[in-house]
């Protein structure tokens with residue numbers, strides 16, 4: 146087992162105990178552990194032994210109920226020892242008369258002390274919020290702690306001293322009193338858990354004072370016995386007198402005497418002897434402390450009760466003083482008094498937010514939900530709402546109480562909040578204050594129209610009606626901002642509210658019918674959005690197509706470049722003159738070389754275009770044409786220059802094959818250094834120029850949108866021709 150022993154399970158301790166009894170071990174995950182499985186597999190032959198083993202493995206969570214109950218149980222043996230040991234020591238007759246009872250109770254208390262030690266060892270503790278359950282670790286920790294020393298001392302077998310001093314000396318058990326911190330722990334725990342902490346505090350104080358008076362009474366009796374019963378007025382009277390002989394009389398007289406001293410209220414007889422004086426001095430000093438602590442504690446309790454009232458309800462005293470200082474009419478003062486009285490009698494807590502503010506948000510929400518959710522979920526608009534909306538809403542509700550006849554809102558006022566009726570009846574009344582249009586009851590709501598900005602509401606943000614409380618009305622108000630906040634996330638609730646408001650406004654004839662227009666507007670916006678979306682889709686498709694075209698034309702270009710390179714290589718093998726002639730013819734446009742012919746076609750532009758394309762181009766204006774022509778012209782010139790270079794190169798190549806090789810090498814070296822001077826690069830230059838041309842025409846296209854498609858189709862036609870020629874070749 147690791148040191149931490151894993152996280153605490155919040156499962157029921159009793160359930161775990163039961164599982165152990167059944168011979169199963171419940172693991173930290175709440176499932177049967179390995180042992181449990183083994184136990185089930187084997188028949189439960191040695192149950193006693195198993196139980197023993199399991200019990201020793203048990204670890205208690207100090208936050209669980211079992212531990213709390215055990216602490217309460219431990220109050221009895223501790224108080225027993227604190228009360229009875231001194232009683233038996235001082236009142237010997239009481240000690241002897243009930244000796245068997247005391248002896249039995251003594252050893253029961255001792256047994257409980259022992260069990261308490263075992264339970265303390267088996268009680269986990271929190272380390273960084275995790276319950277430590279490692280028994281070995283817990284044992285070590287307990288054995289090293291002061292608690293262990295104290296517990297050990299309280300259980301030392303001092304009873305053996307009876308054999309030395311005899312049974313009339315129960316004082317030998319005085320070490321049992323050192324278990325008092327356990328009593329403190331138990332009482333503190335109870336104080337935290339009790340719903341009435343003030344009552345509990347007073348009770349605890351009274352118990353302590355009772356024990357103190359009891360001790361004092363015992364000591365007084367012992368001192369009287371030492372001095373001699375009835376030797377003076379201060380000591381206990383002569384016990385040989387039947388009047389003072391009984392045990393009860395002895396105890397009660399001493400207790401009364403002691404209580405008189407500690408409460409400093411009674412007339413105690415004056416001491417006569419030094420021992421008596423000393424006793425009285427010590428008692429009076431203690432009495433001062435006792436008295437002070439009684440007064441202090443009771444004062445605290447009263448103050449905390451008043452504080453509680455002040456937090457629960459608005460401070461009536463302050464308001465009263467204010468009203469007096471401003472000479473408010475008696476009638477209004479009476480109404481305010483009645484309102485306060487109603488709050489107090491019916492425990493209507495107005496300042497919930499201030500009270501719960503001290504708690505973390507999640508606990509606050511839980512409390513608010515458990516207190517107000519039943520009311521909220523009855524309100525029609527919130528019935529179908531999600532729980533999260535209601536949770537958000539409950540924290541924003543402010544309780545308000547209205548007295549009979551009081552107006553919650555008046556027609557024409559600016560609306561700042563809406564109301565939900567928690568309890569009570571309210572009337573929608575005409576301006577005369579008598580005519581009632583409607584009566585609103587529990588779980589209804591009102592005041593929403595003026596804060597919802599309903600389209601076509603003639604009254605705008607003004608109240609449309611007077612609302613008067615018939616009896617006392619317990620309402621929740623919800624501010625405009627909070628409502629808007631919440632409704633923005635829950636449109637269904639908003640629609641419901643608006644619908645109800647519209648119905649009322651229609652009945653009152655205060656609604657300008659703009660509903661259809663709004664719907665129309667909404668429709669329009671929707672249509673526009675749809676159109677935009679579909680346009681976007683079309684554009685995206687076109688873009689994709691264009692990209693594909695671009696890619697395919699790139700590929701074709703590459704193919705052409707390769708083709709041209711091959712051609713150039715082939716040209717190198719033809720006779721020079723033929724070649725010269727052919728190139729010249731090509732440049733004149735008469736050549737048989739389809740490729741150059743194609744170049745010319747392209748260069749000359751419109752000459753070979755179809756009639757339709759021509760007409761269109763004319764229609765498109767001169768600019769575009771000029772640009773295209775210019776571009777083409779330039780490319781033609783460049784090509785001519787390039788071809789001439791090529792011819793020269795070829796000629797030199799023909800003169801001497803070795804020289805040609807040399808030349809090629811030189812050229813290739815030059816090639817590396819220069820761009821356009823490269824031999825055989827003429828075609829490349831052409832292509833570059835063609836690309837430039839295409840770029841230019843692209844620019845024109847982009848400038849003159851309409852032309853683009855036509856230009857494209859022309860280019861396509863030409864490319865098709867080109868492809869045809871390439872195939873022929």
Ligand SMILES: Nc1ncnc2c1ncn2[C@@H]1O[C@@H]2COP(=O)(O)O[C@H]2[C@H]1O
Pocket residue numbers: 554560573582583590591592593594595596607608609610611612649
């Ligand atoms: N005829 C009616 N029946 C029920 N409630 C009404 C009626 N007329 C007005 N109300 C409510 O009274 C509220 C007054 O303030 P509002 O106008 O903000 O919102 C109004 C409605 O919620």
